[in-house]
Amino acid sequence: MTIHKEGRKLLFVLLAVLFAINYMVSYFLPGLAIVQQLVLIASLVIYLLILQFFRSPSISIEIDDKVVLAPAEGKVVVIENTMEDEYFHAERKQISIFMSPLNVHVCRTPVGGLVKYFKYHAGKYLVAWHPKSSTENERTTMVVQNPAGVEVLVRQIAGAVARRIKWYHKENDQLTQGQEYGFIKFGSRLDVFLPLDAEIKVELEQKTKGGKTILAVLK
Incomplete structure (x- = not known):
């Protein structure tokens, strides 16, 4: 299983954006641990959903012209x-x-x-x-x-x-x-x-x- 080339740039940008969001939440809301955890969980779910969309499994194909x-x-x-x-x-x-x-x-x-x-x-x-x-x-x-x-x-x-x-x-x-x-x-x-x-x-x-x-x- 690999990540399709059409998704690599998007996934990199998305990772950077989600990291920035989580950093800002922890920086500006240091005392609200529950909020930090919810944002982190939401970020992981979003990233995994996009990641699975761009999966590109390797398959073997049986050629048959008929x-x-x-x-x-x-x-x-x-x-x-x-x-x-x-x-x-x-x-x-x-x-x-x-x-x-x-x-x-x-x-x-x-x-x-x-x-x-x-x-x-x-x-x-x-x-x-x-x-x-x-x-x-x-x-x-x-x-x-x-x-x-x-x-x-x-x-x-x-x-x-x-x-x-x-x-x-x-x-x-x-x-x-x-x-x-x-x-x-x-x-x-x-x-x-x-x-x-x-x-x-x-x-x-x-x-x-x-x-x-x-x-x-x-x-």
Whole structure:
């Protein structure tokens, strides 16, 4: 288990701020031990909560070009056929995973292959489970073509709290299945769009593990 690079600066600054607060409380309120203890406990709780959010566990990934892996840890909130109007302009199977602040927020590519399309969209910050969040919120869209020529679209979507989408790749990059390609801070959602003949292997409300849970099998 390591701390993700996106959180190291924030954690350092937060540690300095909390240390300063505790120092000032002990300096200006030397006779109020109970207040000092409460502030110290609150500081520890806040720091540990932020620390766990930026955890980045090491995982082993079994490469299989026939399957689509979950791009993130979270809960399946959508499984449906829908129109995908940005890239495919056609009907696709959509699987959406909601990531709470308690989940690991590393985003992984669901299939390996060539990045055929990548685009960042500025937008709103509706709650991540809102039906319009997929098309109106701040988001990125990435399409990866696997070795068999099948294209899978994965979309990072910012939520009401998550307003920091990070990505590390661009068009024409070659990605390995399960490879980290981005990070979203403080709760968010990922949508995956698959061919209509893909065999879905998850159910609504099912918990997923990024790079481990099989979402679907490709024909």
